[in-house]
Amino acid sequence: MVYIQNTKEMLIKARKEGYAVPAFNIHNLETIQTVVEAAVELKSPVILAATPGTMNYAGRSYIQAIAEIAAKENDIPIALHLDHHETLESIEASLQLGTKSVMIDGSHHTFEENIDITKQVVNEARKFGATVEAELGKLVGQEDDLIVEAKDAAYTDPDTVVEFVERTNVDSLAVAIGTGHGVYETEPNLDFERLKKISSLIDIPIVLHGASGISEADVRKCIELGCAKVNVSTELKIPFSNTLRDYLIEHPEETDPRKYMNPAKAKMKETVKEKILICKSNGKA
Numbered sequence: 001m002v003y004i005q006n007t008k009e010m011l012i013k014a015r016k017e018g019y020a021v022p023a024f025n026i027h028n029l030e031t032i033q034t035v036v037e038a039a040v041e042l043k044s045p046v047i048l049a050a051t052p053g054t055m056n057y058a059g060r061s062y063i064q065a066i067a068e069i070a071a072k073e074n075d076i077p078i079a080l081h082l083d084h085h086e087t088l089e090s091i092e093a094s095l096q097l098g099t100k101s102v103m104i105d106g107s108h109h110t111f112e113e114n115i116d117i118t119k120q121v122v123n124e125a126r127k128f129g130a131t132v133e134a135e136l137g138k139l140v141g142q143e144d145d146l147i148v149e150a151k152d153a154a155y156t157d158p159d160t161v162v163e164f165v166e167r168t169n170v171d172s173l174a175v176a177i178g179t180g181h182g183v184y185e186t187e188p189n190l191d192f193e194r195l196k197k198i199s200s201l202i203d204i205p206i207v208l209h210g211a212s213g214i215s216e217a218d219v220r221k222c223i224e225l226g227c228a229k230v231n232v233s234t235e236l237k238i239p240f241s242n243t244l245r246d247y248l249i250e251h252p253e254e255t256d257p258r259k260y261m262n263p264a265k266a267k268m269k270e271t272v273k274e275k276i277l278i279c280k281s282n283g284k285a
């Protein structure tokens with residue numbers, strides 16, 4: 001019995017009802033527990049996002065198994081989603097294990113190559129009842145080992161989205177409208193007009209990457225304009241790490257992970273809850 005879901009219904013419902021399902025990057029047992037506990041308490045559907053780096057670190061099967069248990073034991077919609085995977089091989093490996101939601105990031109390829117690889121992934125995913133997110137345009141910053149310099153970043157061209165969605169048959173689309181991965185050095189300027197245009201052209205859920213550090217008002221505006229999935233990674237890592245560091249400095253005698261992990265989890269959980277409230281997905285489970 002598979003309990004983890006694909007992201008089709010949860011995102012279509014979100015776009016229709018004007019909220020977003022948050023996708024939180026998780027890395028291990030502790031971060032999955034933290035995200036799921038917060039989502040359960042606020043009755044929010046939730047997406048657990050795992051990059052290739054996370055799979056390398058924790059092991060694909062471990063992440064899959066922990067997510068399955070989380071979905072089985074809690075009465076909210078939970079999806080495990082592959083974030084920024086770039087090859088059919090790595091996606092295939094997770095589909096075989098039961099992952100139902102994947103992102104193929106072909107944004108660093110040419111338009112035609114992006115369509116090509118996305119189509120291949122969509123065809124494969126359909127065999128497993130899985131949904132696919134693609135990316136058009138290129139976000140600045142670093143996600144895992146993939147670094148995009150500011151000069152190479154590219155906003156999504158609205159004139160290409162209809163053709164891309166029709167030819168790939170993809171379920172959701174990540175767009176570049178001025179957000180970036182990692183920590184912002186200056187307040188980003190989001191191109192809402194561009195998002196509005198894209199949103200008027202396609203009715204599939206739109207995905208906002210790089211939402212860490214974006215103001216509540218701006219995230220809300222993106223949701224109003226059709227973003228039904230909001231990705232948060234960096235903003236969870238910071239409270240977890242800072243709290244853990246402070247705790248260990250204050251308690252140099254502490255050697256028990258069952259003790260020193262807890263304050264870090266609690267702090268991270270506060271941020272998860274804040275993000276759920278910004279996405280307005282609370283009560284939507």
Ligand SMILES: [Zn+2]
Binds near residue numbers: 143181209210
């Ligand atoms: Zn991203």
